[in-house]
Every structure is written in C-alpha cells, then in structure tokens.
Amino acid sequence: MQSEIVISGFGGQGALFAGQLLAYTALDAGLHTTWFPSYGPEMRGGTAHCTTIVSDAPIGSPVVRHPRAAVVMNLPSLERYEPLVKAGGVLVVNSSIVERHVQRTDLQVLRVPGDDVAQELGDGKVTNLVLVGALLTRLPVLELEQVKRTLEHVIPERRRNLLAMNLQALERGAALADPLAAAV
Amino acid sequence: MARALLKGNVAFAEAAVRAGCEAYFGYPITPQTEALEHMAKRMPELGRAFVQAESEVAAINMVYGAATAGVRVMTSSSSPGVSLMMEGLSYIAGTRVPAVLVDVMRGGPGLGNIAPAQSDYAQMVRGGPHGDMKMIVLAPATVQELIDLTVEAFDLAERYRCITVVLADGSLGQMMEPAELPPMRTPRAADERPAWALTGARGREPHALTSIYLDPEQEEAYNLELQATYRAIEAAEVRYVEERLEGARIAVVAFGTAGRLSLTAIDAARAEGIEVGLFRPVSLYPFPEERLRQLAERVDALLVVEMNAGQMIDDVRRVTRERVPIRFYGRTGGVVPMPEEVLEAIRGLHAELVREEAVA
Structure with missing residues (x-):
C-alpha cells in the first residue's frame, strides 16, 4: 500500500519541511519513503511544493500525477491540486486564506483555519503543522504520536525553542479535523 | 551505520x-x-x-x-x-x-x-x-x-x-x-x-605523465x-538490474530515474494482467550488451523510456538488431514523465501485440 502526499503553498509557509517531517516519520516507523521537492529560482512568496511517498514496499517513482492526499496552503495550490487528487483522497485546505470552496464531491475535504490557529498559538509559521495534524486523521499510514516523536529529534537546533508550539500545532490540527468530519 | x-x-x-x-x-x-x-x-x-x-x-x-x-x-x-x-x-x-x-x-x-x-x-x-x-x-x-x-x-x-x-x-x-x-x-x-x-623524483628514476605524442x-x-x-x-564491469522480468512479454528498458519511475508503471500494468518487466542498465558504458541481446530473444517487444528525445535507444537498437519491435516513450526539456504516462505507453504496446496475434 502506497500513499502519496503533496504539500503546497507560498515559499516560507513550510511546505517543504512539513513533507520532510512525514518522510522522517515514515523512516522512523520502518516504512519506505521518498521526499521530492519543487526546486528552482524561487524565493519567499513564490510557490513551493513537495511530494512525500510512504509505502510498505520499495518506491518506484518519487512523483505521481494523482496523489492520495494534498495539503493546500493557498489559493494557487488549491487550483493546481484540486483536479489531481485521486478520487476518494484527502484534500486539506488552509481556510484562513483560501475562501473558495472545493468543487469536487468525490474527495474527503478538510477546511482548517490553519493561519488563525497558528496565530493563536503565537506564530503564524506553524500553519503547516496545523494542517498536517488535520491530514493525519484521514490518512492512517502515519500516526500523530509517531509524527510528534519524530519532530522532537528532527527539528533544527536553532528552532528547538519552537518545539512545544509545533507539537501543539499538530494536536490542534488533529482535534479540529475530528468535528469537521461531520461538516464534510 | x-x-x-x-x-x-x-x-x-x-x-x-x-x-x-x-x-x-x-x-x-x-x-x-x-x-x-x-x-x-x-x-x-x-x-x-x-x-x-x-x-x-x-x-x-x-x-x-x-x-x-x-x-x-x-x-x-x-x-x-x-x-x-x-x-x-x-x-x-x-x-x-x-x-x-x-x-x-x-x-x-x-x-x-x-x-x-x-x-x-x-x-x-x-x-x-x-x-x-x-x-x-x-x-x-x-x-x-x-x-x-x-x-x-x-x-x-x-x-x-x-x-x-x-x-x-x-x-x-x-x-x-x-x-x-x-x-x-x-x-x-x-x-x-x-x-x-x-x-x-627524489630517490627514484624520474617519469612523466602526458597526453601528447607527436x-x-x-x-x-x-x-x-x-x-x-x-x-x-x-x-x-557490466552492471544492470532486472525487475519482474520472469515470464515477461514486454521489457521496459530505462536507466536511472526513468527506470525507477517505470517500475511504478510496470506494477500498475501487471495489476492489469500485462506481463511486463524492467531491464535497467546501471553501467551505461560498458553497456550490458550480452544480457540485453539475450532478453530480446525471449520477450515480444521492448519499450525504451528516457528523459530525453531518444538517446540510449540507439544502443538498444544496435545491440538487439531490432529482432523485436522497439517503441519509445520520452519527455524532454526537464519534464519528468509521470508513471501514468509510461503506463499508457505500456498499454499501447501491449494492445499492439494483441492486435498482431489476432491477425496471425
């Protein structure tokens, strides 16, 4: 069983790190994984996206056209990935800045106010993990608790003071996603 | 480690x-x-x-x-x-x-x-x-x-x-x-x-290294x-990797990244009942000529997949002397082919083989 997860947003929103965190978690969980970034002459405010694949078997392609899940942190990312997610897949939308609703009816959609929650927690930069926390409730390949344990050892030294806030972001995202399930 | x-x-x-x-x-x-x-x-x-x-x-x-x-x-x-x-x-x-x-x-x-x-x-x-x-x-x-x-x-x-x-x-x-x-x-x-x-050259005869011989x-x-x-x-020093070639009718020939992404397509095709495997040259020079020649004797067709307009395919043609049909799928200019595209190419080649059998 293979799950492909795209995380996409503006540069600076932490899309690449969020995808790496999932890959590190998969490694810790003894699974196969790949992390494939967009890269290029890009800058803060430009677009950034990555694909993380998690599988119980060796992984062929590190990119796919139709991922199992997408976390979209801004409107351009929604425009790009809404048509591509596999039917029945998961689409997590940062509803704080993406007003448009999802048109497709064959997806599990989670609209999560990632930026608002991040602000409440004290730092707008943890939006990525709020949304990842929400994603994990619908994507049973990786467990929230495992992601939290992995985060504790992969968070860069210079960001260690933000560890507690990042853990809270994951938890808040997960908690928000549960009641949201009824609204989908 | x-x-x-x-x-x-x-x-x-x-x-x-x-x-x-x-x-x-x-x-x-x-x-x-x-x-x-x-x-x-x-x-x-x-x-x-x-x-x-x-x-x-x-x-x-x-x-x-x-x-x-x-x-x-x-x-x-x-x-x-x-x-x-x-x-x-x-x-x-x-x-x-x-x-x-x-x-x-x-x-x-x-x-x-x-x-x-x-x-x-x-x-x-x-x-x-x-x-x-x-x-x-x-x-x-x-x-x-x-x-x-x-x-x-x-x-x-x-x-x-x-x-x-x-x-x-x-x-x-x-x-x-x-x-x-x-x-x-x-x-x-x-x-x-x-x-x-x-x-x-202290303590020994001097010697020289050069690339000039007039x-x-x-x-x-x-x-x-x-x-x-x-x-x-x-x-x-020939090196290659073979995957899923046991009983395959079609062999995808691809190196590096094109090889690994073809494998995803191959698994999808096999799930559809198409007997296809992967031959992945690892040493491009020396090219795995003998092994590829043998492979061409036991499969019905080859599909070469490259992230270019068709370069290794010349070696595949030369080595196999085109004793089986050879098709090509490639993307150029920095476009990475998606496994879904390779799957389409495999399906197309498979359909071609099925049509030929029907005619025969």
Missing part, C-alpha cells in the same frame, strides 16, 4: 568523503550545488583540499593536476557545467589518470533549465570529449545506489586509470530517501601513491593500450 533520510546531492558528497576523496574542485550549479556546499564544509574539516574554482574549466584542470599526483580526486557539476569540462576530461583520459565526475543532469540544450533530464547520455557515453576515449558511466536510480556507485567510481577509476562518471539527474540530486552511508575509509598515505604518480605511430600504440583497457572494462 543506520539508515538516514538523505538528500541525493549531500549523500554522494559524503559518500565521496568516506571513500577517501582527498581533493574536490568544483563550481556551483543547480541542481547539484548542495554537493559543493557539503564539500566546502567537510573537506577543510578533515584537512583535505576543497577549492571553489573560478569556472568549470578551471575546476576540471585542477582535477587533472591533482590526479597526476595520485590522490583521490573528484568534481561534480550539471549539464552546462560538464560541457565546459570536455577538454579537460579528454586530457585526463589521454594522460591515463583516474578521476571521478558526478553529473547531475538538467534540462537543455544551452542554458536550458534546472529541472531533471537525461539528455546527456550520448555526451557521456559516446563522446563529448575528443579522441578515441571512453569513460565508465554509471547511472544510479536511488539515493542508495548514488552512494554506492560514487564509492565504486573511485575504485574503478583507479583500477583502470580512467574517468568514472556517475550520471544522475536533478531529481535524484534533490530528492530525499532513506539510505546508508559507507564506513569512513582513511585516505591513502603519501607513500602509498600509485607507481605512475608524480610524487617528485609521432602518430607512437600515439597509435598508446591508443591501442587505451583500447585494450576499454576491452577489459567491457569484459568485467
């Missing part, structure tokens, strides 16, 4: 350090710059040589100089940078000194872009540098293979006194994947240099020695 999540560029640079690379010369170019960055930090830490040269032309000539001294030396770059190195590569090959080059290919021609491509196959395998020369060319498909082949590249270069190229592409350089680094090897001591190395007969004799080395390489 446990498996760690490693970025391709960092992984091969650290693998080179652990293989005992004593000198690195390079110039930044996306998508391989993280390798140079890693070397800039690690080599001075270990008391080894790192120089960011003023250009790729300078870098390859620094490699040439260090190689004549018998030290383990490498450079890395990406397509346009590697084009600048052609003259130096020819001189290195013509002088018969060992060196390692990692080429993290990107979209071209010209300045092109920084996206992953395989469009320098012909340059690396069939020419590029002038003269009757060959370089061993190894094509990894995973970060682990990138590590392992980089280590091996040094050993092969020294065994045959030739250049070994590790031919990767932007996606392999940029992606992260769990992999294991080799243990740290101690670089050779100064008194363990090869006999041909220029070490200063007398054509002498140059030809030297060429024949080179050719004998290439025959030895062709006999001993």
Whole structure:
C-alpha cells in the first residue's frame, strides 16, 4: 500500500519541511519513503511544493500525477491540486486564506483555519503543522504520536525553542479535523 | 551505520568523503550545488583540499593536476557545467589518470533549465570529449545506489586509470530517501601513491605523465593500450538490474530515474494482467550488451523510456538488431514523465501485440 502526499503553498509557509517531517516519520516507523521537492529560482512568496511517498514496499517513482492526499496552503495550490487528487483522497485546505470552496464531491475535504490557529498559538509559521495534524486523521499510514516523536529529534537546533508550539500545532490540527468530519 | 533520510546531492558528497576523496574542485550549479556546499564544509574539516574554482574549466584542470599526483580526486557539476569540462576530461583520459565526475543532469540544450533530464547520455557515453576515449558511466536510480556507485567510481577509476562518471539527474540530486552511508575509509598515505604518480623524483628514476605524442605511430600504440583497457572494462564491469522480468512479454528498458519511475508503471500494468518487466542498465558504458541481446530473444517487444528525445535507444537498437519491435516513450526539456504516462505507453504496446496475434 502506497500513499502519496503533496504539500503546497507560498515559499516560507513550510511546505517543504512539513513533507520532510512525514518522510522522517515514515523512516522512523520502518516504512519506505521518498521526499521530492519543487526546486528552482524561487524565493519567499513564490510557490513551493513537495511530494512525500510512504509505502510498505520499495518506491518506484518519487512523483505521481494523482496523489492520495494534498495539503493546500493557498489559493494557487488549491487550483493546481484540486483536479489531481485521486478520487476518494484527502484534500486539506488552509481556510484562513483560501475562501473558495472545493468543487469536487468525490474527495474527503478538510477546511482548517490553519493561519488563525497558528496565530493563536503565537506564530503564524506553524500553519503547516496545523494542517498536517488535520491530514493525519484521514490518512492512517502515519500516526500523530509517531509524527510528534519524530519532530522532537528532527527539528533544527536553532528552532528547538519552537518545539512545544509545533507539537501543539499538530494536536490542534488533529482535534479540529475530528468535528469537521461531520461538516464534510 | 543506520539508515538516514538523505538528500541525493549531500549523500554522494559524503559518500565521496568516506571513500577517501582527498581533493574536490568544483563550481556551483543547480541542481547539484548542495554537493559543493557539503564539500566546502567537510573537506577543510578533515584537512583535505576543497577549492571553489573560478569556472568549470578551471575546476576540471585542477582535477587533472591533482590526479597526476595520485590522490583521490573528484568534481561534480550539471549539464552546462560538464560541457565546459570536455577538454579537460579528454586530457585526463589521454594522460591515463583516474578521476571521478558526478553529473547531475538538467534540462537543455544551452542554458536550458534546472529541472531533471537525461539528455546527456550520448555526451557521456559516446563522446563529448575528443579522441578515441571512453569513460565508465554509471547511472544510479536511488539515493542508495548514488552512494554506492560514487564509492565504486573511485575504485574503478583507479583500477583502470580512467574517468568514472556517475550520471544522475536533478531529481535524484534533490530528492530525499532513506539510505546508508559507507564506513569512513582513511585516505591513502603519501607513500602509498600509485607507481605512475608524480610524487617528485627524489630517490627514484624520474617519469612523466602526458597526453601528447607527436609521432602518430607512437600515439597509435598508446591508443591501442587505451583500447585494450576499454576491452577489459567491457569484459568485467557490466552492471544492470532486472525487475519482474520472469515470464515477461514486454521489457521496459530505462536507466536511472526513468527506470525507477517505470517500475511504478510496470506494477500498475501487471495489476492489469500485462506481463511486463524492467531491464535497467546501471553501467551505461560498458553497456550490458550480452544480457540485453539475450532478453530480446525471449520477450515480444521492448519499450525504451528516457528523459530525453531518444538517446540510449540507439544502443538498444544496435545491440538487439531490432529482432523485436522497439517503441519509445520520452519527455524532454526537464519534464519528468509521470508513471501514468509510461503506463499508457505500456498499454499501447501491449494492445499492439494483441492486435498482431489476432491477425496471425
């Protein structure tokens, strides 16, 4: 069983790190994984996206056209990935800045106010993990608790003071996603 | 050493350090710059040589100089940078000194872009540098293979006194994947240099290293020695990977990243009942000719997949003498083909075979 997860947003929103965190978690969980970034002459405010694949078997392609899940942190990312997610897949939308609703009816959609929650927690930069926390409730390949344990050892030294806030972001995202399930 | 999540560029640079690379010369170019960055930090830490040269032309000539001294030396770059190195590569090959080059290919021609491509196959395998020369060319498909082949590249270069190229592409350089680094090897001591190395002639007869032989007969004799080395390489250093070929009617032939992404398509096709497998050449020179020839005798068709307009396919045609139909699927300019596209190509070829059977 293979799950492909795209995380996409503006540069600076932490899309690449969020995808790496999932890959590190998969490694810790003894699974196969790949992390494939967009890269290029890009800058803060430009677009950034990555694909993380998690599988119980060796992984062929590190990119796919139709991922199992997408976390979209801004409107351009929604425009790009809404048509591509596999039917029945998961689409997590940062509803704080993406007003448009999802048109497709064959997806599990989670609209999560990632930026608002991040602000409440004290730092707008943890939006990525709020949304990842929400994603994990619908994507049973990786467990929230495992992601939290992995985060504790992969968070860069210079960001260690933000560890507690990042853990809270994951938890808040997960908690928000549960009641949201009824609204989908 | 446990498996760690490693970025391709960092992984091969650290693998080179652990293989005992004593000198690195390079110039930044996306998508391989993280390798140079890693070397800039690690080599001075270990008391080894790192120089960011003023250009790729300078870098390859620094490699040439260090190689004549018998030290383990490498450079890395990406397509346009590697084009600048052609003259130096020819001189290195013509002088018969060992060196390692990692080429993290990107979209071209010209300045092109920084996206992953395989469009320098012909340059690396069939020419590029002038003269009757060959370089061993190894094509990894995973970060682990990138590590392992980089280590091996040094050993092969020294065994045959030739250049070994590790031919990767932007996606392999940029992606992260769990992999294991080799243990740290101690670089050779100064008194363990090869006999041909220029070490200063104190206490021994002087000798010279050169690539200039003004007398054509002498140059030809030297060429024949080179050719004998290439025959030895062709006999001993063929590498390939076969997957799902047991009972396959169709074989996809693809190297590096095109190989691994074809595997995803192959698994999807097999789930649909199409008997298809993968033949992945790892050594592009020497090309796995004998094995591919045998394969063409037991499958009904070949599908060559490349991230270029069709370069390795010429070797596939030559080797198999087109005894079975050969089809091609490729994307160019830095577009990475999606496994879904390769699956379509497999389905198309399969349908072709089914139609032919119906007619027969």
